[in-house]
Amino acid sequence: MKEYSDIEAKQSGNRAVLVIGGGMGGIRAALDLAESRRDVVLIDKSYSIGGLMTRLDRTFPTNNCDLCTISPHLSESGRQLLIDLKPMTEVEKVEGEAGDFRVTIKTKPRYIDVEKCTACGECVEKFPDWVHFTPGLDPRAPTCMRYPQATPYAFSVDAEKVTDFKALQEVCRAGAIVPEDRERTETLSFASIVLATGAELFDPSVLDNFGGGKYDNVVTGLEYERIMSASGPTQGWLERPSDRKRPSRVAWIQCVGSRGINSADVPYCSGVCCMYALKEAIVTRERFAEDIETSIFYMDMRTCGKDYELYLNSAVDDYGVRLIRCRPHSVVEDPETGNLSITYATDEESCHKIEVFDMVVLSTGFRVDEQVLELAGRLGIDLDEHGFAQTENFKPVATSRPGIYACGVCESPKDIPETMIQASAAAAEAGIQTPPAPQEQEEEFFPPEKDISGEPLRVGVFVCDCGANIGGVIEVDELVRNTGGLAGVELAEAVGYGCSSESINRMEQLITAKGLNRVVIGGCSPRTHETKFQDMMRRCGLNKYLVEIVNLRDQDTWPHMDQPEDAQEKAFRLMEMGISGISKARPLTENTLPINQNVLVVGGGVAGMNSALLLADQGFRVYLVEREKELGGLARNIRTTLEGEHVGAYISDLIEKVNSHNRIQVMTRTIIVDHKGRPGRYTTGIQTGRGMHYMQIEHGVAIMATGALANRPSQYLLGKHDKVMTQMDLDVKIEDDPQSVRDMDQVVMIQCVGSREPGNPNCSRICCQSAVKNALRLKDANSEMQIFVLYRDIRTYGLYEDYYREARRRGVRFIRYEPEKRPEVRDAGEGLEVGVYDPILGLPLEISADAVILSTGFAADDETTEDLSMMFHLTRSDDGSFLEDHVKLRPSDMSVPGFFVAGTAHSPKSIRESITQAQAAAGRARSLLARQVINLGAAVAKVDGAKCAACLICVRVCPFNVPFINADGYSEIDPALCHGCGTCAAECPARAIQLMRYEDDQILAKLEGLFERMN
Amino acid sequence: MITAVRKPMEEIIACVSPYDRILLAGCNECVSVCSVGGRKEVSLLSSALQMHFLKQGKTLEIQEVTLERQCDPEYVEELVNSVDSADAVLSMACGCGVQTVAARFREKPVFPAVNTAFMGASERQGVWSERCQGCGDCVLGITGGICPIARCSKRLMNGPCGGSTKGKCEIDTDIDCAWQLIWDRLKALGLENRIEEIMEAKDWRTSRDGGPRKIVREDLAS
Amino acid sequence: MSNTFEPEIVAFCCHYCAYTAADMAGSKRLSYPPNVKIIRVPCTGKVDAIHIMKAFQKGADGVYVAGCLEGDCHFKNGNLRAARRVQRVQALLDEIGIDSRRVEMITMSAGMGERFAKTAREFTEKIRELGPGPVKAAERDFGLSAAG
């Protein structure tokens, strides 16, 4: 593409990007960069990557088990050839500048050869103190792996403790112990650096009042996760540490170590604790026992993420989680019973109350890791007063040093989706300085495929125990024995954690050694791990469709865990099914199509423009369509951010850049009228300009950045009294008419107007910050001004908490109200009268106000998203915003391949957050475009012309109008267009159509296998 | 195309019950197209019969064969080998096919598994309707391409009877009044006056009334 | 065969909804009878009437087809076609004297783990009441085994 030329100028030949930190953020960033064909070096100071999330049990709001959702990503990062993974490695120093950094990294000795170590555990068996041990609660020696699917899969030795290396070497049959292993230092050059070092969790033992680290049954949120986790110390059985009994009353205490309540606390809000406490409470009741009492002691419920408010409501309404708004004073243990009594006082009655619980969970938040502070010094980047990487609102992932980007919790406290978005954004930015690597063919990754036609059937059967998940319920060995005897089975083996690198290597060896030509894996769901095992096949030179995953875990040992015998029987039957099914499988070739390299961006607001610029800067042609007559969107009505940056200037500069960009075609006054095509090759019809001229845009990806509406509910006299206005109105007034503002003596702000209520149940996220922002600006204008903020929960999440504290310090009065007792705003001629009930004073207040400011927040642009989702077949959330593909791991991707979402079209966001997601969406789009071709899979319908009666039934029933009767007079199905639903195959009266991978004989073979012994 | 519908299982079961080994013959022509006698239906019927008899305590052997066309002796010849190992033939072809098979294998009982219905056209997926009665003297040229013989319940040749209501036939509101269709079509063609010409009493000799019909093409026949 | 009758049930589940719902049921540890064995298909639109018939012929006592909720089919209308096919099989079964309640069409969304477990329980119970299917009945009554 010649358009590259002018970019390459500012790009050094250096392609590599350094990613520091192997947590979710780091992995996401590394994957994005690798997918967009940038070389990546991923380092982590720990001995295996995965970070915090791998220690969680399930994640809100989907309550999925994360090991299952994340491990494919981890193994993916292992697979990506462009990623060089370096555990136990840290940065020494960084020289040079953006585009040409020279980074010295130091890798600690592991004393174990990762390639050789089979994690048999013998070493720890013998010398527990010498070998690394999992921190926290996990008593499962032997393993130093934080979680079962650890990457890489190996131990590490604590050399200081080792007194006799010989002895250690003797126990290791694999000969993996390397006493002479030494620390290695190397200097590599990088174009850019992504910092994703995350943070530590607060250790509550420094607090004396809650008994953290003192009482057995007081645990941190993370420890509680481990207790519930299937891979945890109790294999997912909920028991309290003191007596291994199932607790019947569990309490959570929020903000432990955060929001500056205690001396040892950090001032900021950790942003995740409210949701994880709710999740833990819900899962406790959902999975363990309805009758376990769950109570949460909190100050403000900060459920301000996408659909989080619904999650809060269902916790209370559906799961009966009890919420107590207060600051608990102390936790005291009864030494006899190990029970714990919590002393607390609520706003309503000031007298102290005492309640007894079996178990107390301390919701501890994030702490900046001391080592990261040093690292920041070595990187030469500024940190804020809390020790988080300093960034700007309009450059949300750029640190103070050009070419170094930050994402995840090391930038500020945030949850997984936020981290994933920021990671993709950082990757997107970091990738700009580096041209993509030349396109390798997948064949280069894998050996050529063997021709197995004519070979006798040699099926290999491998059964995972998935830790306790399978092995804890059924006798894996017995299953292996029984399946070993089945027809066509060459060998059967138990492989522990089948998805672990070690087991995979073992299987690969066996496949090659025994010349297996079909493989059946008894493990977890093919939905999560199929790709992984298909890659395994390909590495063995076998077609990826010659492996069958039998879903022993999700569909046998999990649901039937309490009927082990039946589960055993069923497992065998399922294996028989899989074996006879795969026996009929044929090697299949996949269809690929080149991806159109153009980009369609829908919506010309902050998000849309940022995505457009980022992609255009990298040589892609971008079509930016905007419904309005000018660019800018909602942000045009915003003057400043909470931190005080000037939004107006930013927007006009952005618009200028976009309009003058030679690769962006801006089309205002434009609507989308039709859409067709397949992933990678879309054609979208638009009508543009005054004349509504029709034209068609060919594009490979699309970014939905259609924004949201500024909510203006007709409540509290809004629109009826000129002294009642929204925060947005006020923001403008302060800027444009300062005098009138200065003259105000008393101002009342009302929060959650039109949000968190029926019709718009979600939290608008930004209102609390805007209220605080404007309150402070009013104080600047007139320090004497009396400001009352009537709120339900103050949700100044993360670092915004500072401004909340500041506002309180400067005398802004925050008065809470319950939705049942809403404030009243009455017309008092010139001014207004506001009535509200103060729960602390316990009496109604009357406030006369010169102005009433309503925090009205956002409303989803239901009409627009509905039209577009119809046209593009996209999914939406109930509130009418666009729905992402995976709320945790793919927050900017949409369900239709090649479609991405950014900004408030996804959920309420600050400008900063919109920009971040815009960059993320652009980055994800770039990754997809970098693939050049899109894989359409192999499960397509094929017609046997000899059998076809040309009856047209397939032509008529195909939901996508693909089949046609060709010149030779029989039906033909273009594999590039076939979606692979198989409807035609099922309807064909001549049985002339087969859906590859699901051929009739394969399905019948499965049935035969299933009923083997009956026939 | 020739359309057909499967006979009630009861009837089919009655036919085959005396036998232990059945040759089930489908046809890949018309009956496949109208989803009644192709490979798919053959396997379905086979499976259904076997299960039925299994319930009766009898294992019924069924060979499934689907011929390209059962109304051509050459194709029927393909049954030669399989037919010996069967006590009877169950054909899912139209009457023509069944008879061709019966004619070829005189010593074997042959049963129809479908009722041959009519010469029809498919209106849409799964819907077929009668279009032609093979009267042997086509009047479509006069009646604007709609046949009153096949499509008027009374085969009226000179316009609609008094029962035509809102374009539908008096015997069933699902049936279009052929004469309404003809009238609309003639109007569209600007040939209204056609309707006034009396169509004389029809000579039915060319149709079935003239006795079984036969076509002999001297130029082709051997 | 043991005198206590344990039904054999085949469930054809579409990849996008029912199969995922089954996984969901598993991950939530929702228990349902192990009698249900799942065969994964891309879409219930792929489930051929003959597959259902063969399942019975091979020894199933009950079969159900589980797809996406109406209007949610990943392939537009595969689930609706499947539903009609199931009806046809039901009619055919009735004709040959096999209780048509032995086959059923069920719909659910990917998130409905509870529904998957519930329907699995209910269906199994129903079949348990209906007793052995054609093959097992023949085995019991005549010592015959299935053909085809």
Add this chain to the structure above:
Amino acid sequence: MKTESRLEKVLASGALAVTSECGPPRGARPEKIKEKAELLRNCVDAINVTDNQTAMVRMSSWAACIIIKQMDLDPVFQMVTRDRNRLAMQADIIGAYSHGINTMLCISGDHPHFGDHPMAANVYDLDSVQLLQTAVKMREQGVFQGGKDIDNPPKMFVGAAANPFADPFELRVLRLAKKVRAGADFIQTQCIYNPDKFEQWMEGVRGKGLHEKVYILAGITPMKSAGMARYMKNRVPGMDVPDEVVKRMESVPKEKQPEEGIKIAVESIDRLKEVKGVSGFHIMAIEWEEKVSEIVERSGLMPRPEV
């Protein structure tokens, strides 16, 4: 005069003709047909005898005609093309004529679907128009439809039916024209409850001058009850019963409804008398023959002219 038909004479005299009908019994009960016919003596000029009406098996039309003829009354021999092929029909025409039956009506007849032998083959070797042609041809040219000479050809006064209300309406006049062209001498229409639509049809008829080529007898059927009105409206194809008529029947108590039905019949006769081109009335009092004389009386059509 083309024929000996009394009906033809009355019509030729310019007087408004009146015909009625009676359905033969469903069994060998000659007395039944006699009773019915007797009720019509002196109040009508001719009595239609239906032919397996509504596709139900009854005493054959021509046999019943003979009985009526023997009572010295004038039957109109109805013949449907549904049940017989052209041989049988021509044979019956000759047979009937040999018994002095000189007036006939050619119709296609209801489809067997409606009757008690839905499984019967429906012949329709000829349609009504072609039967008309055949009967006229036998009279005028003295030959059979097949072309061979007839030894003393039957001279039938040949009528046909017309339904002004069936669809497509625009075809209804053309259809009449066709029957006229085929040689119809008189027309008996479907019973009329919607005079406006009938007059609209008559306009078309006059427009083509058909009223001068053929005698048109307007069909009248008195309704016994609101139930019958509803039935006719909803169930009988090609029947046009406006809502107000049904309402009117419903508006009166059950026991008064028969009287109301008669009133309506009389009123419509009075109105249709004034319509140019109407040459008489065909009163079809289904299983209610006893009321015909009253209707004729009250419509001032008595006494019937002597011809």
